Amino acid sequence: MDKKDYLNLMGIETWSEKAEDDSVTKAKITAHSSLSKDQRWDELEKCAKVCTLCDLSKTRTHVVFGSGNRNAQLLVIGEAPGQNEDLQGLPFVGRGGQLLTNMLRSIGLDREKIYIANILKCRPPQNRDPNPIEVATCTPYLLQQIELLQPKIILAVGRIAAQFLLNTDEAMAKLRGQEFRYHDTPLLVTYHPAYLLRAPREKRKSWDDMLRLQTYLQ
Ligand code: SF4
Numbered sequence: 001m002d003k004k005d006y007l008n009l010m011g012i013e014t015w016s017e018k019a020e021d022d023s024v025t026k027a028k029i030t031a032h033s034s035l036s037k038d039q040r041w042d043e044l045e046k047c048a049k050v051c052t053l054c055d056l057s058k059t060r061t062h063v064v065f066g067s068g069n070r071n072a073q074l075l076v077i078g079e080a081p082g083q084n085e086d087l088q089g090l091p092f093v094g095r096g097g098q099l100l101t102n103m104l105r106s107i108g109l110d111r112e113k114i115y116i117a118n119i120l121k122c123r124p125p126q127n128r129d130p131n132p133i134e135v136a137t138c139t140p141y142l143l144q145q146i147e148l149l150q151p152k153i154i155l156a157v158g159r160i161a162a163q164f165l166l167n168t169d170e171a172m173a174k175l176r177g178q179e180f181r182y183h184d185t186p187l188l189v190t191y192h193p194a195y196l197l198r199a200p201r202e203k204r205k206s207w208d209d210m211l212r213l214q215t216y217l218q
Contacts, residue, residue, distance in 0.1 A: 037148060041070055044144050048121050054137045056122035062089030066117030066145060073217055074109065075151035075185075076100070077142070078192065079160040080120035080130050091116045092193070099193035100157065103206060107214040117145055119164055135164050146183060153216045154185050158192025176209060179216075188213055 035043065049063045064081040067090055076092075084094035092100050101111055120130050120138045146154075156162040162175050165182050175189040190209035191202055 038070070040144075041148055044141065044148070048141050051121065051141075054122075054134050056120065056124060056134060059125050060122035061086045063121050064089055064091050064118060064123070065121055065141075066091055066115060068111060068115035069113055070115065070149065072113060072115040072149060073152040074104075074114040074155060074213070075146065075149055075153075076104075076114060076116045076155045076157055077161055077165065078116070078118045078157045079164070080118050080127075081123040082127055082194070083123070085118075086123035091118055095197060096193040099196060103190075103193065103210055106207070107210045107217075109217075115145075115149055115151070117142060119161060129160055130164065143183065146185060151185060153213065154182055154187040155213055156182075156187055156189045158195065161192075162189040176205070177212070186216065188216070 045065045048065045051057060051063060064085045078092060081091065085091055104111070104114060119142055120134055121141055124130055124134070156165050159172050163169060165187065166175070166180055172189070172191065180187040188209065191206050196203050196206060
């Protein structure tokens with residue numbers, strides 16, 4: 001069984017697309033109607049955990065698929081795993097993760113009630129920004145997570161995640177405080193907790209974002 005057969009078995013249809021200068025392999029995650037929702041989650045996670053569709057597979061320690069409640073109303077999306085996430089295989093751990101946990105807890109949302117994922121499932125070396133090819137290659141996993149979860153709302157965490165999800169170059173000042181849509185799901189934007197650790201003065205504004213989020217969830 002080659003990689004393509006394996007991915008197809010796991011529900012991932014692969015195809016190659018000639019980009020302007022480069023060849024990009026994408027994965028389209030397809031639904032297996034015969035499987036339960038939980039089984040589809042499990043199969044999707046299994047696929048991601050052995051994924052080698054982009055070069056980040058060569059440098060990662062662990063694939064960070066995402067974690068949380070598979071029936072959550074809120075999906076939090078960051079850009080990519082950092083060092084701690086790569087080591088532990090979990091999203092938003094370490095000091096930044098604790099701050100995010102506290103931000104959400106401030107509006108009554110424990111981590112067990114929400115689902116957290118990143119656009120990229122593997123860490124870019126030295127925490128550099130994701131590049132567009134990596135995002136295009138990895139996004140089908142995220143789209144399938146959204147389809148399975150069907151969240152009431154998405155919270156994009158940080159400028160990079162928001163810009164990639166919304167396909168925009170707008171600054172955070174323009175993105176925060178507005179409602180967008182990502183594949184038909186309402187989306188709000190807030191600061192990345194790592195940024196808030198560096199710029200604690202902005203925490204006051206992030207509280208406004210949490211209140212806005214709370215209003216949507218109510
Ligand atoms: S970043 Fe995404 S597409 Fe690239 S190897 Fe990891 S899981 Fe696969």
